[in-house]
Amino acid sequence: MSTTQSERLRSLLEPLVSSQGLDLEEIEVASVGRKRVLRVVVDSDTGADLDQVADVSRALSAKLDETDAMGEGEYDLEVGTPGAERALTEHRHYVRAEGRLVKFQLADESELVARILTVDDEGLDLEVPGVKGRKPTARRIAFDGIAKARVQVEFNRKNKNDEENAEEA
Structure with missing residues (x-):
């Protein structure tokens, strides 16, 4: 997607996403066979539930239908939230x-x-996990010292509610 199209889509769609209480995280136009797909990623500090995603999808679809932002030809609109291992x-x-x-x-x-x-x-x-039974250590990192960062999926981590319930028992 050209920078000009990306900027035009962002300026068109961002106010609609914001009006739903969400942040516009990413816009991507991709070709899938003969069709184009407009992928829009939204999020908020508390996450976005399915109802919010559906509402914003309807609002974006209506806005795109009344403009020529996607040009001529068919396209599919996909609205979702960031993946589990988001950057x-x-x-x-x-x-x-x-x-x-x-x-x-x-x-x-x-x-x-x-x-x-x-x-x-x-x-x-940060808390850096200990290795081989050692205790975790604290560390401070400045933003300018980070080249990339990606959330990791944890399958066996207790959430805060589990820890609080265990303390109360």
């Missing part, structure tokens, strides 16, 4: 990932897997 690219993404395990590719080309404890304007406070 962290904006400050708000790091805030939303507090408590999550993240794989960092650092500016010095090293890698680090750590849990985000807190986020401020300058960087992150």
Whole structure:
């Protein structure tokens, strides 16, 4: 998708997404066979449920139908939320990932897997898991020291409610 089309679509769609209480995270136009697909990714600090995604999808579809933003020809509109292993690219993404395990590719080309404890304007406070029974260690990383970051899927991690219920028992 050309930068001009991307910018035009973003300026057209972002106000509609924002009016639904969501953030427009990503726009992608892809060719799938003879059709084009417009993929729109939305999110919020509390996540987006299916009803919100359906509402924003209807609003975006109506707006696109009344404009020529997608040009002539058929296309499919897909509206969804970021995947489980989403890339962290904006400050708000790091805030939303507090408590999550993240794989960092650092500016010095090293890698680090750590849990985000807190986020401020300058960087992150992390908990680096201990290896072979050792205790976790604290670490601070500035945003300019991060080349890439991606949330990791954890299948066996207890959530906060499970931990609180265990403490009360």
